[in-house]
Amino acid sequence: MPLLTSNYDPPYFFKQPHFSTIYSGTIRKVKGVYQKRERINLPDGDFLNLDWSFSSRKASKATVLLHGLEGNAQRSYMLGSAKILARSGHDVCAVNFRGCSGEPNLKYHSYHSGATKDLRSVLHHIVHTKEYNEIYLKGFSLGGNLLLKYLGEGNPVPQQLKGAMAISVPCQLADSLTQLLSFKNILYAIRFKKNLLEKLRAKQKVFPDLISNADIARVKTLKDFDDIYTSKAHGYADAMDYYAQCSSLQFLASITVPTLIVNAQNDSFLGEACYPVEEARRSKSVFLEIPEYGGHVGFYGPNGFTYTEQRAVEFFAGL
Incomplete structure (x- = not known):
């Protein structure tokens, strides 16, 4: 796919990468999001806590959110995503990785950038216990790398899975x-x-x-x-x-689900190898957008929602 042109142009202070990153991570507050916790048991005897937010009307589609390193379902970027997606008719499943939900997990191992077995368990649970016609994935940083690896490493992807979006991804x-x-x-x-x-x-x-x-x-x-x-x-x-x-970079060529990657050019966490320009050009399914600004999971936007939160709604609706 050709690279996507970005029109993201934030106010002056949010063009500064560290200000954008820090504002999103520590200053921004998202209110009005109700979450209902569901615990699922994993095949190895451990568990995951899933925090659900529901659309005001019966939803036929759901989005699974995956947080970044040492994040959780209550981080502002997770809450903002849940809020705007629920408003647009999605039920939202915010995954807390092992040990990230406020209580320790049971095993010595926990989570990492490539722990796709747990994502497979979450999707299996949703497909077999819920009634959604469409499922989408949205991941941030470490969670973005994890979902890209999942999509490209040869997993049996559920037929309900229609699209994905990965933000500020350390592809390498x-x-x-x-x-x-x-x-x-x-x-x-x-x-x-x-x-x-x-x-x-x-x-x-x-x-x-x-x-x-x-x-x-x-x-x-x-x-x-x-x-x-x-x-x-x-x-x-x-x-x-x-x-x-x-590293998800090696798996991008095998992705068949329409997937949008948004990595800011001024993201201080990402080096040159984290911008998969050639991989996106050769792919029929991977779209790459490189805004000039945004920092790391920053992307300040108007009306209480970030640029990438609004972008996810648009991208998923267009599939």
């Missing part, structure tokens, strides 16, 4: 890590590492034989965390093996 995980470890992103990296280490210490109390104090003390960077925990807990040799196997 090692490239994104390089950006996160650079000075320009030091404050974000510190915050991510702090949250991840808190969860790892909680894991240690339950699984003391699997993680030691010495292991935790060795975590100085996000890559260290992936070397010591993420890769080992999920069956990868090390961090680089995890990044290589789970």
Whole structure:
């Protein structure tokens, strides 16, 4: 598909990447979203908590939302998406990844950028217990990478799945890590590492034989965390093996469901390899939009909704 031209042109301050990112992540508030929690059991004995928002009228379509690293269903970008999609006639299933719903998950392993088995379980649950004619996916950052990998790695995609949208996607995980470890992103990296280490210490109390104090003390960077925990807990040799196997870039050519990727040109989390220009040009199903502005999951917009929240409604309606 040809690359899509973007008309996103925010107010001056929201053209600054860090302001846009920080506003969306910590300042923006979304009110008026009611969520009803549903717990599903996973094949390995763990669980996921799904937070549903419902359209005011009986809906024949549903959208599944997937959050980013250390996010949850109550983040503003998840609530804003749920609110606008419910207004447009979708029921919305906001997935909390393992350990992200306010209570620890049961297993030593948790979630990561390529954990598509859990997405398969969510879709299987919806298809077999609900009555939707159309299902859509929308993922942010880590969740965007996960959904792209799911769509392209050969899973039996439900016939109800009609389209997907991925926002601020680190399509090449090692490239994104390089950006996160650079000075320009030091404050974000510190915050991510702090949250991840808190969860790892909680894991240690339950699984003391699997993680030691010495292991935790060795975590100085996000890559260290992936070397010591993420890769080992999920069956990868090390961090680089995890990044290589789970980066969605390699799976884009196999995607057959209409899919829109929106990555801002000024996203400080993304390096050059995270903009799959040639892959989109060669694909019949993958659309790529690269707005000049937006930061990382920023995209400020008028009337209380971001540009990508409005864009999702338009894209899904046009399929």
